[in-house]
Amino acid sequence: MDDQARIMQSIGGVSLAGHSVQGGMALPPPHGHDGTDGDGRKQDIGDILHQIMTITDQSLDEAQAKKHGLNCHRMKPALFSVLCEIKEKTGLSIRGAQEEDPPDPQLMRLDNMLLAEGVAGPEKGGGSAAAAAAAAASGGAADNSIEHSDYRAKLTQIRQIYHTELEKYEQACNEFTTHVMNLLREQSRTRPISPKEIERMVGIIHRKFSSIQMQLKQSTCEAVMILRSRFLDARRKRRNFSKQATEILNEYFYSHLSNPYPSEEAKEELAKKCSITVSQGVGSTITVSQVSNWFGNKRIRYKKNIGKFQEEANLYAAKTAVNAAHAAAAAVQNSQANSPTTPNSGFQMKDEEFQLDSAESKNTLLTNMFTGSSGSFNLPNSGDMFLSMQSLNGDSYQGAQVGANVQSQVDTLRHVISQTAGYNDALGRNTMYSSHGLHANGGWQDATTPSSVISPTEGPGSVHSDTSN
DNA sequence: CAGGATGATTCCCA
C-alpha cells in the first residue's frame, strides 16, 4: 500500500496512523498541548480533514469562513508539507520522466527549413540567399528580375506574418503562464501546491504552446513551399508568348521553312526581338532557351500535322513577301537618294549594306513571284530559296497561292524592282542557316514542306544565323 | 467544363 492510499484510508477512517512522522517530517507540537498528547493531535488533524471534506457541501459564505479558519489553523503548514511531499512522490514522479523531452525532429526540420528559406533567423542573408537560389533554380539570369523581386516581396510578407504570429504566440504564452502561476500561487494557500508543481505546470503550458508554435512553423513552411513551387516550377508559371513574339517566331520559322534551325546567334537575336516587342509584364521576356523550345515544339508539331499548319504557313509567307516588298521599295528610294551625283560619304557604307539586304529581298520576291524554276537564280546555298521554287513533289510554284494583296504589292513594285535587278548578281550567298540546319536540310525539307508554301527569305530587319559553309 | 493549343521538361539518340 502506498502513501497516497494510506492517507486516503486515513481520511476515510478519520484516523491518521503514524501521524507523528510522515515521510520523515515531524509535525510541530500542537498549540496548547505539551506535545505528548497523541489523542489531541489525532483530533486536530481529524478536524482539519473533516472540515476539508465537508467544505464543498456548505454555502459560499460558510465555506469562506471555513477556509479562513483552515488557513489560520496551526496544523495547516505541517499538513500541507506532508501532502506536497506525497504528491511529489506519486503523481509527479510518474510524469517526471516525460519532462525531459528530446528535441522534436520534426520541429528541428521546420526550424532548419525556415532558417534556410530566410523566414527565420537574420533578415538580410537568408531572404536574399533564398531568392537568389530561386532565381538560379528557375534558370533565368537577368531576365527574371521582376519575378525575382516578386518572389522576394512575397517571402518578406511571409516572414513578417510569421514573426508577428510568433510574437503573438510568445506573448500569449507568457501571459497564460503568468496567469496560471499566479493562480496556482493563490491556490497554494488553500491546497497543497509545491513550487515544483508550479514549475511542472509551466512546463506543460509551454509544451502545449509549442505545439501551436509547431503548427505556425508548419503552415509557414507550407506557404514557402507553395511560393517556391509557384516561382520555381516553370510549368506552373507557363505563360503564352505575346502575339507579337509568336508572330516574330512564326515569321522566322516559315521564312526558313526548309531549314528551321536557327543558330545560337539567331536565337539570341530572336529572343531580343521578342523581348523588345513584348516586355510588358512578368514573364514576358523570352530567353534563348525559350526560343529553342519554341522551335523544337514548332518543328515537331508542324511535321506531325503539316496540313493544319498550311494556312498559317501561307499567311506568314505572304506576310514576309509584303515586308520584303516594302523593304525593296525603301531600298530603291534610298539608293536613288544616295546616288553618285549626291555623294554622302558618311552614310555610304550603311547604305550599301542596306541595299544588299534589300536586294536579297527583291531577289526573293522575284524568285517567288515571277519564276517557277529553281534554277532561275544563282543561290546555291539558299535552302529557303530552293524551297520557294520547288515543292515537295517537284511541282514548281506558280505564285498563284500568294494572297491577292501580296500580288498587288508585287505588281506595283515590279517596275521599281526591275530597275534594281542588277543587285541580284551580288547575291551568290545566303548566310541564314546554322550548320545543323544545313546538315538536316534534306531530311526536314523532304519530310515537311507542303507544296503550296512559299518561303521568301528574310527582309532587311530579319535575323541572320550565319554559319554557312 | 471539355478539349485543343502551347510552353516546358524529360529521355533517348547520333
Added chain:
DNA sequence: TGGGAATCATCCTG
C-alpha cells in the same frame, strides 16, 4: 550537345 519524340501542366476558347 542539340534535336526528336513523348509527355506534362497550364492556358485558352467555344
